[in-house]
Amino acid sequence: MQHAKQISGQAQRNPLEILSDMLDCDMKEVNRLILQNMQSDVPVIPKLAEYLIAAGGKRIRPLLTLASTALFDGPMDKSYHLAAAVEFIHTATLLHDDVVDQSNERRGQKAANLIFGNQASVLVGDFLFSKSFQMMVESGSLEILAILSNAAAIIAQGEVLQLSTTNDIETKMPVYLEVIESKTAALFAASCEVGAVLSNQDQEIVTAMRDYGTKLGTAFQIIDDALDYDADQKTLGKELGDDFREGKITAPIIFALENVDKEQREFWRRTLGYKDQKNGDFEHALALINAHDALNKTIQLAKDYAVEATKALSPLPQSEMKTILSDLTSYIITRNF
Amino acid sequence: MQHAKQISGQAQRNPLEILSDMLDCDMKEVNRLILQNMQSDVPVIPKLAEYLIAAGGKRIRPLLTLASTALFDGPMDKSYHLAAAVEFIHTATLLHDDVVDQSNERRGQKAANLIFGNQASVLVGDFLFSKSFQMMVESGSLEILAILSNAAAIIAQGEVLQLSTTNDIETKMPVYLEVIESKTAALFAASCEVGAVLSNQDQEIVTAMRDYGTKLGTAFQIIDDALDYDADQKTLGKELGDDFREGKITAPIIFALENVDKEQREFWRRTLGYKDQKNGDFEHALALINAHDALNKTIQLAKDYAVEATKALSPLPQSEMKTILSDLTSYIITRNF
Numbered sequence: 001m002q003h004a005k006q007i008s009g010q011a012q013r014n015p016l017e018i019l020s021d022m023l024d025c026d027m028k029e030v031n032r033l034i035l036q037n038m039q040s041d042v043p044v045i046p047k048l049a050e051y052l053i054a055a056g057g058k059r060i061r062p063l064l065t066l067a068s069t070a071l072f073d074g075p076m077d078k079s080y081h082l083a084a085a086v087e088f089i090h091t092a093t094l095l096h097d098d099v100v101d102q103s104n105e106r107r108g109q110k111a112a113n114l115i116f117g118n119q120a121s122v123l124v125g126d127f128l129f130s131k132s133f134q135m136m137v138e139s140g141s142l143e144i145l146a147i148l149s150n151a152a153a154i155i156a157q158g159e160v161l162q163l164s165t166t167n168d169i170e171t172k173m174p175v176y177l178e179v180i181e182s183k184t185a186a187l188f189a190a191s192c193e194v195g196a197v198l199s200n201q202d203q204e205i206v207t208a209m210r211d212y213g214t215k216l217g218t219a220f221q222i223i224d225d226a227l228d229y230d231a232d233q234k235t236l237g238k239e240l241g242d243d244f245r246e247g248k249i250t251a252p253i254i255f256a257l258e259n260v261d262k263e264q265r266e267f268w269r270r271t272l273g274y275k276d277q278k279n280g281d282f283e284h285a286l287a288l289i290n291a292h293d294a295l296n297k298t299i300q301l302a303k304d305y306a307v308e309a310t311k312a313l314s315p316l317p318q319s320e321m322k323t324i325l326s327d328l329t330s331y332i333i334t335r336n337f
Numbered sequence: 338m339q340h341a342k343q344i345s346g347q348a349q350r351n352p353l354e355i356l357s358d359m360l361d362c363d364m365k366e367v368n369r370l371i372l373q374n375m376q377s378d379v380p381v382i383p384k385l386a387e388y389l390i391a392a393g394g395k396r397i398r399p400l401l402t403l404a405s406t407a408l409f410d411g412p413m414d415k416s417y418h419l420a421a422a423v424e425f426i427h428t429a430t431l432l433h434d435d436v437v438d439q440s441n442e443r444r445g446q447k448a449a450n451l452i453f454g455n456q457a458s459v460l461v462g463d464f465l466f467s468k469s470f471q472m473m474v475e476s477g478s479l480e481i482l483a484i485l486s487n488a489a490a491i492i493a494q495g496e497v498l499q500l501s502t503t504n505d506i507e508t509k510m511p512v513y514l515e516v517i518e519s520k521t522a523a524l525f526a527a528s529c530e531v532g533a534v535l536s537n538q539d540q541e542i543v544t545a546m547r548d549y550g551t552k553l554g555t556a557f558q559i560i561d562d563a564l565d566y567d568a569d570q571k572t573l574g575k576e577l578g579d580d581f582r583e584g585k586i587t588a589p590i591i592f593a594l595e596n597v598d599k600e601q602r603e604f605w606r607r608t609l610g611y612k613d614q615k616n617g618d619f620e621h622a623l624a625l626i627n628a629h630d631a632l633n634k635t636i637q638l639a640k641d642y643a644v645e646a647t648k649a650l651s652p653l654p655q656s657e658m659k660t661i662l663s664d665l666t667s668y669i670i671t672r673n674f
Binding site for chain 1: 461
């Protein structure tokens with residue numbers, strides 16, 4: 001990535017790189033706060049936290065918090081705490097997710113629960129979660145605390161809802177969308193909203209930023225769910241077919257189940273409903289998804305949300321940052337990062 | 338309990354009953370908030386929360402919050418939210434604990450993770466934890482949010498520390514005390530402290546209330562750990578010998594390991610260190626604990642903390658509530674509730 005940046009000009013850079021560059025110094029402050037707040041006298045806490053946090057990820061949520069503060073010339077120093085808090089909530093969620101999903105891989109490396117055990121993953125997740133609230137309190141705004149604690153409750157609720165739809169092939173699109181709007185989009189929304197609140201924007205603008213985050217996060221998660229069935233993709237640092245193995249009902253499956261014949265329905269019921277899977281099943285699933293054009297339909301759905309995300313920005317005055325956030329919506333669909 | 342109350346006069350009532358009666362109407366408000374905040378469109382959330390919360394427990398932490406507000410004629414209505422928040426933090430911790438410990442029993446019934454699964458227990462724990470922060474935000478005090486989010490981080494840290502001392506028979510008293518002061522006493526301390534803060538007490542009184550909670554909570558946990566080896570006790574709603582089976586190093590074990598011969602050390606190493614346990618081992622453990630007078634030493638340690646708890650109250654002006662809180666310290670040692 002670094003190398004590519006050096007040889008390519010400004011024109012070739014994608015919106016996420018541009019955003020990261022613009023907010024580079026701010027992000028360094030956020031990373032400093034992240035490192036500082038994961039310290040503990042109990043050695044496994046920084047070790048486990050570092051394992052996951054150092055593994056990277058694009059820090060897209062804290063970037064959105066910084067961007068939505070910078071957009072309104074808000075107080076950047078206060079946004080650092082919130083950006084770090086948002087990343088901690090996200091990291092805590094990942095730790096608990098991997099325990100719940102019994103994941104094998106995360107961010108291109110063995111999942112933390114396999115290295116440190118499920119017990120440590122649950123408890124260090126709780127620690128990061130508590131720490132995120134400590135950082136939020138330092139922001140000094142009860143309104144922001146309300147936004148982020150509300151988001152945290154919605155995320156947990158979305159995760160439980162997802163659990164109850166897993167292995168249920170009768171799950172329809174509205175419930176799927178409710179799951180991803182809760183488990184993923186709610187934190188994107190809060191990340192964007194708090195920047196506007198911190199910058200004392202009026203309600204119309206605050207709502208616009210929240211909507212932008214909701215739509216962007218929904219598009220992001222739909223693409224994430226598509227990539228789990230995209231055999232051309234192996235850049236994500238998660239295993240292809242994870243969702244299939246767990247029996248998660250995501251957009252590609254819902255589209256593949258439209259107008260399905262009895263035999264195909266039986267296949268999905270056996271493999272996803274009863275998780276009775278054998279060699280070749282995943283390849284057959286990919287073939288069915290292809291036959292139903294389900295991956296293209298999924299990507300189109302994500303694109304529709306990306307368009308909505310851009311529209312949400314319309315009440316904002318024109319600015320360079322607005323353009324970048326707008327460009328980010330279509331870039332997020334490519335997810336070649 | 339109800340029956341016992343009816344036939345006995347005021348004189349026979351214990352301090353916990355007196356406290357519960359005095360704060361009965363307030364506690365009803367807290368219970369209303371608890372029920373209201375565990376509602377969700379996702380059915381398993383209220384179901385699981387109700388399973389655990391309805392099972393009871395003595396609500397000692399929220400009672401302490403109410404008592405420490407009433408003690409200073411503070412704003413009771415605001416304390417309801419905090420008392421409910423404290424109980425939610427506690428409940429979330431129990432849910433995650435039972436997953437981590439793979440418990441079979443809690444509050445006299447099957448542990449929630451056995452009924453609803455580990456996954457739901459982790460996620461509903463997260464939900465209750467988030468909700469607790471939402472309720473705290475409603476208190477409108479950043480100082481109180483700081484106290485409670487700090488307590489939550491310390492609890493998680495204590496749980497991780499406990500995990501790293503489990504099966505380590507070299508664990509000494511100071512580390513054991515650090516574990517219980519973090520995992521248990523920190524929430525008792527915060528429960529008491531927030532009442533004083535809410536009532537605008539000066540720093541000396543706030544510190545006194547926090548100290549009282551710390552010492553009381555430490556005594557409470559030491560007794561809890563003693564009861565796990567007290568064959569005469571079967572009223573706790575947890576299985577006798579749970580800690581032994583998990584290889585937890587608690588006060589009775591630490592005392593039993595003092596001046597121990599090689600053969601006995603090998604016994605503890607096998608059963609607790611390697612969790613290689615067979616029929617009769619628990620009975621032999623009880624015999625060794627008895628031979629070392631370890632249970633009496635443990636109870637004496639708890640009594641010492643109870644005395645410290647009473648001493649912590651000395652800066653407070655004399656009042657009926659102060660007397661009850663003082664009496665509670667010696668009652669908590671009996672733990673025949």
